[in-house]
Amino acid sequence: MxxxxxxxxxxxxxxxxxxxxxxxxxxxxxxxxxxxxxxxxxxxxxxxxxxxxxxxxxxxxxxxxxxxxxxxxxxxxxxxxxxxxEPPDVPEPWRDFLIVERESVEIREYAGMIIPGLAQTSDYARGVLHPGREPLEDEETEELVRVRLERLGRLRSDVRVWMVIEEAVLRRVVRSPRVQAEALAHLADLAETRRVRVAIIPSEAPLRPALAGSFRVARVSDGRMLAFAEYVGGETLITQSNKVGELLGYFGDLQADSLSTEESVKLIRKVEGELR
Missing domain, CATH: 1.10.260.40 (lambda repressor-like DNA-binding domains)
Known part of the structure; x- marks a missing residue:
């Protein structure tokens, strides 16, 4: 990380x-x-x-x-x-993905721990970047937050984005209940406008695969597919077609166990209301 x-x-x-x-x-x-x-x-x-x-x-x-x-x-x-x-103070794998992300026509992301960066609010991003550890300098934190918030607006106009998110992510409070509630409201708004297709995996879903971390699979305009997978020490770029295909298979399994967009939004709004 x-x-x-x-x-x-x-x-x-x-x-x-x-x-x-x-x-x-x-x-x-x-x-x-x-x-x-x-x-x-x-x-x-x-x-x-x-x-x-x-x-x-x-x-x-x-x-x-x-x-x-x-x-x-x-x-x-x-x-x-x-x-x-630019991008400021971002680990090298992230720099690569920012470039890939902007060229992508499809992005699929599984999030098991936090709301994906493309859908974060500023306060939520600050909480993720500075979770009560040794403080970063204010200006440095704001630069990193700015990069995260600008990502969605820098995508291609024709890109399609799918996010599969564990229910536990909705309930894991980052920074404060207020910050978490505002982040959920933003996520629900994105889902309702279909800017991002969001699907929540309910906690009781029985068949989802056990995964060690979050991952993203992107398809760029020339048809190539790349993936980024998280592990304890950071992220790794995956280009081998068989491994990218394996992650796509996992993503399909996760989607199958997820709620519909409408039901996902209802659950997000429900948890948001509990935090208000």
Whole structure:
């Protein structure tokens, strides 16, 4: 999962910020500014500019825009920041899937632990990303939340999305009953508009296969099918056709044991009401 990769990600993030800071120093010196002079032009102190250049301070987007303007870079600092941080601080398998996801014409996802990222609300996503452990920096958390919330809107207009979700996911409270209820309301709204086809597996379903983690299967426009499966340490990309086919078979079995869309929405609304 994301949490187990936090130390590696943190070091990677520090390297990215140091690289950006080195470029800021180069452009400042090229423009003939001292740190104090550049700071005055953007509302920072000289020591704050020094911290940015050393990579010990993370710049805000507004600060990056002001620095580009003061140094007349034509947006070079903003482009470098995007290159280094978009998608920001996401584990490598997720980066791959974000690309696959946007090219997909079909996405099938089984969720056994949490509401899928495509259907999460902002507060629910914050609760998943920061479940009471060592806090992430606020700005970093918000960047990760933003990536999750933008995913659905970046899909192809003709994509078809199916989600099969365990009933236990509805009842597992993330962060607070209010946050969970709002997340369920959002999930039900998506299901009702058919933007996403949602099917809930009731707790008493007898025949569903025992699976160790959630998974996603995507079909891209050229017909290729790829899968991502979760395990304790993260996620793995699956391209072998026989293994992708096996996951598709599991997904079909899970769908067969699921409620209809209408009954699924009723159950989601019922659990939402219990949490209000």
């Amino acid at each position: 994301l949490f187990s990769m936090q130390s590696d990600k943190s070091e990677h993030r520090r390297k990215q910020i140091r690289r950006w800071g080195g470029e800021l120093r180069r452009l400042r010196e090229l423009a003939g500014f001292t740190q104090a002079e550049l700071g005055d032009s953007v509302g920072y102190s000289g020591p704050q500019i020094s911290a940015l250049e050393r990579g010990t301070r993370r710049p805000s987007r507004k600060a990056i825009e002001k620095l580009d303007g003061s140094l007349s870079t034509g947006g070079a600092l903003a482009r470098l920041w995007v290159e280094l941080h």
